[in-house]
Amino acid sequence: MNNIAEQLNLAYQNLTEKWQALPEAKIKPQLLAVSKTKPVSAVVAAYQAGQRQFAENYPQELAEKAAQLSSYADIIWHFIGPLQSNKTRLVAETAHWVHSIDRLKIAERLAAQRPAALGPLKVLLQVNISNEPSKAGIAAADMLQLAAGVSSLPQLQLKGLMAIPAPGMSEPAFAAMAQLSQTLQQHYPQADELSMGMSDDWPLALRYGATMIRLGTAIFGARDYHKE
Structure with a gap:
């Protein structure tokens, strides 16, 4: 098993180096430790190493x-995974962000x-930026319509956007998301979060303005999907 503390420290070092090398000064992004399928002991190990923000894909x-x-x-x-109507209560009563x-x-x-x-629960709109038929998320053209509906709801705070690009399509997807984020902020200035970038493409996401990157394998090692 990887030493979680060492892997986490390395992830933060890499993040800081890549962030400091950006040509424009931007807010340093938050690192979310994606702990899905990992035992509670792994979360505790990351916590003891200083991590406070964790991401999960499954409501239960x-x-x-x-x-x-x-x-x-x-x-x-x-909470970063697809959400069905019959599981919303678990998330509403537990998560800080969706x-x-x-x-x-x-x-x-x-x-x-x-x-x-x-x-209030802080929420991001998931955009299917690569237009994949099998992937969750709204079409880019529908973003402002959904934003208007979400922003009017009590107990929710619209905070920005999230995307998971198709494999091999990260750069055009991240560029498009950066533009969508600017459009959203013209209508909702507080919605300035951009959650994108994972273990294999986060440095590229950083260049396009990601404010949250989601790292799982880089911190916890390969996932055990037999537990699902």
Whole structure:
């Protein structure tokens, strides 16, 4: 097993070096540790090494880990996977961020199920930027329409956009997302987050203005999908 603390430290060193080398001064992006399929012990190891922001893809796994780690009150949980209507309550009651809003119905359910005591849920709209038939996300042309609906809901805060490009299409996808982000901010200035870039393409995402990068394998090693 990889030494999670060492891998995490290396990831932050690489992130800092790439960020400092950017030609334009930008806000340093946040690193989200994608802990899906990993045991709670792996999350604890990353936490003990200084990590506070974790991302999960499956509602049940998110809820179970959050419950087991409830004493770690400063963990920030990001939900980044596809979300079905019958699983929204788990996410609404657990997550701090949701990156995968692609339907108004899902946003409405999250808003209705979000406990008032937890404060507003921060949400990103997922854009199917490579127009893949099998991938979740809205078409770029539908972004502002969904943004208008989401921004009107109580208990939600529209914070920006998320995308997962098709393999081999990262650069044109990231360039398009940067433009979409600027368009969104013209209407909603607070929606300035851009979640894009994973273990294999995050340096490129950084060049196009990513504010959140999602690293799983680079920190925790290969995933065990037999647990799904």
